[in-house]
Amino acid sequence: MKKTLLSLLLLSSAIFASANSEIPRPEYPRPQFERTEWINLNGTWSYEFDFSQSGLERSLFKSKGFDRPITVPFCPESPLSGVNHKDFINAMWYHRKISIPQNWDGKRILLNFGGVDYKSTIYLNGEEIFVHYGGSSSFAIDITAYVKAGSENDLIVYVQDDLRSQLQTAGKQSRRLYSYSCLYTRVTGIWQTVWLEAVSKGGLKLCRITPDLDNKQFVFEPVFYDLDLNATFKVRVLDNGKEVYSQKVPASDNAFISAKIKNIKTWSPESPFLYDIEFSVLDAEGNTIDKVKSYAGMRKVELRGKTFYLNNEPYYQRLVLDQGYYPDGQWTAPDDEQLKKDIILAKEAGFNGARLHQKVFEQRYFYWADKLGYLTWGESASWGMDWTSPLAARNMITEWEECVARDYNATSLVAWSPLNETWKEDIDGQRARLTNDLYFITKRLDRTRPVVSASGGYHAGFTDIYAEHTYVQDPIELYKQLSLDENGYPYIHHPNFSAPYKGEAYMIDEFGGIQWIKEMKTAEVAGTDEFWGYGKPPRTIEEFYKRLEEQVNVVLSMDHITGFCYTQIVDVELEKNGIYTYDRNLKFDMERIRKIFSKSREQAKLEVAKMLSERNAR
Template structure:
């Protein structure tokens, strides 16, 4: 009898523990650490949903729904295991629903409904009323829902997400355009895939800031923007470990510029990733703080001179790894906040000083940890899958790229912007126009960073000339990049390589004026190999090694792997006067692409001390 009672007690405890764990909010942390308000409500967790394969949901008035039949865990996409759904075929339409309750204490403030990201087009409804439509699967957006809700009441929130991945008009990144994953294309992400949250904001609250750290003049320059201008005052305080080291009060208008001198500024760098805390307060005429935002900044400068990239006015050699940000259980969404930090720590343990964040816009909390840990990043868009000659594609992508830069430009860890990857589209009119527009938009929105307009692709306007080369032999790789005649490898509009000699290039069967000179490496900007390696390793922990994908023939032993890897890295470093930095493919395996330094589950493949010794090598000129 005692045994039975004990067993029943244990079962009850286990059930209570299970339901308690199930009730926990996934990804509970505030998603925007560089622009943080303390009063907010996380809307992650269980929502109801329904697929809409016939695209008849609007006719059936699903926007008026008070709940669907099936449940999904937000912010995980329906393709993922963590969502509780795991449907991996194409999803062209999906509807979400959940109840939202507006706290009584939010009365008198504007209510902002925020989305980290929804792939691809999102429509938002409250109690059947249309609120907002957003285009772009990788960017954050916000809706003012004040007129649709009432404090102390509960409302029906419906989100309709649409995706036409194979239309070639939207940025897909590494999402597979086939039913199944293949090669270097993987499981898709549809619908809500980042945190959803609400927060109250003063009617005259702070909307955004652009922060420029001017280390040459030892000052910080801030351009604030407000939801509504008023007679209020914006107070900005910059703190070093709790001590105010700079402050300024200005009128809370969109014309105001905040300039704060910082004496003996502590510079941010990988060696010393020091961050100043920043507090923004909007104070009304009665002296009351009506809005407060907590932030931070890193004092640093990046620029190019000649063929080198400089950090804080010193040549800085980048040893990057390609990070695609996929997770076995969450696909594009990290299972936990700790997983974001862990990926950076794994990369640093392998000897890299940063990452090219590849074909995905990473969430802001990843940049937060990069900022804190001193980890260099390149901000990139999910550009694959687009027809860059199409007008609608350009319209979609230009707007999304603008949002990406505006959201992330205050993060000190981001050194380079890279809107496109391997853009080889054979069009001498629309593609050059598109690429040039991307460059100009990038520089207009953020003049403080170099732009690598098309990584490994056709360069129109660019601050960096980058190439990709997966030659597995180190000596041949070296000759590919820079040969005995002093010629650089260069990419032509059709994706082939050329040594800079004159070419007659024809497109679509029509004779064209030779424009190859337009795409040549000019010789006075940094030249980088930002994809190489990709060495396949399939001997261990592989169920179907014949189905795996990587570059070259897989080494037969780990010693052969180390030798091949070191040969490639040594070859690149030896060209320190010609090639100023590299990016190795890649940090982890991703599904069938098994050429990572780590396995897909982040476990180690190799002796990481030996791996670190290889990737920690630095050209002697990097002092």
């Protein structure tokens, strides 16, 4: 009876989706590597929780369907999944039928997962075909040998998510039953798009794109599935539809294409110009056997001394902390428009970028940052992990490598930050070893971007940007804290546990966090158990604006600080210190907010001098 009811539910859902053309998150999930032959597998799947983890003994991998429906790609903890289960889920099973089109015969068939938290074992028709570790990294499986064109197949995904083990990345997921302070509802299982894709056997696997502004060229590094001595690889670069570069080379993993561009146009937050790019693989007769759409921006980021440069000009980063949580989808935005809206809201508040915090954001977020002109920092979901455990370190390194490789081409991404606040006493040097390993691995994978080894303290010895956090609320005390000491050294939160400052670029990449709830007229009416933030809340809205402006003025006025990151863009669950509410509605007069965060450093220095003078006169 249960199976029959489920079948009716699935059929009704399929008919409804077909009639309304409503597949959740229907857009192509990988905008810098887009093909036309693909099938979105989002929508209604069936699932079963496996709290006793007996599913393998019960042969659930052979299932033809489970008893309850779930909407993918939303995690079961989210309302949008249709499940909304808030307790711990150590294991669960997913099922859906997948049909392989007849015209895919003779092609390589790929099964792609944008993100599954944490360990996922993939079965087709009862046979285990792949195991992946890592809740944040994307992965693809070549299923050509397991399916036939025109066939229908049973796809099973077995998920294991032992959050409390401290052996896996978790980000801001709570290890208690309920959310508390700055730790939030958990994310289990599939949380990004799942899709099928057909590719020629000799198709393009990937292509790294490196902008070289000084030489006015893009450097392309292709990698192919099967190498054919007679095949060629073609690159076209277009400026608003007009071809500005084209070249063909042998289709080889040893191929490098240096595409010189005349009258080069640069990318920046103020002018986010993107070139369209077409990759093609041609057979011996010149027929196109694979075609991929892409894009790239011409931009250069580097540190010169203690200053951040964009396109060979000093550039002050005015970042905001973005944790990428949504009240109805948890880690998953309800739709593509919401990703775009989040960036627009931040830019309207006066920020030119975001530190993407304790979550590896999906590729479509980077797409909108590229399109709209918005700097981003890439960060892992490192919290919840025991940084002193060698097994946890192994899990972390593998996942991080996959994330860096995946997002290398993102134009907006200007810095990597693998760790955040590793505030735990070291054991046998394991924390320091992991921190330094991640720094050098990231530099080897990407020499074009600076690396912040451990944001907010416990730097282990190597970092390109010395990034510190402070939530001192009083502006005078903040000024004293952030001023250089008598020896010319900046503020270090944990000097006994961090490597000495050696003259690196210096940023305050967390500060502020001022509590304010939109509905209350004064903070005194709210109990401490009802919301959370840093410091004592302001008593009135005018006190909020004054504290905010004076804090921002202090940070802007310091010549040794090359940029800031304010906490945060939206409220998240109990944490009520966002510029906007959790559902992305207004809390403040945005014209005042924008003027504060976009203020010139010269003006900030004048206002800080006035503030100090007035305080001294009292």
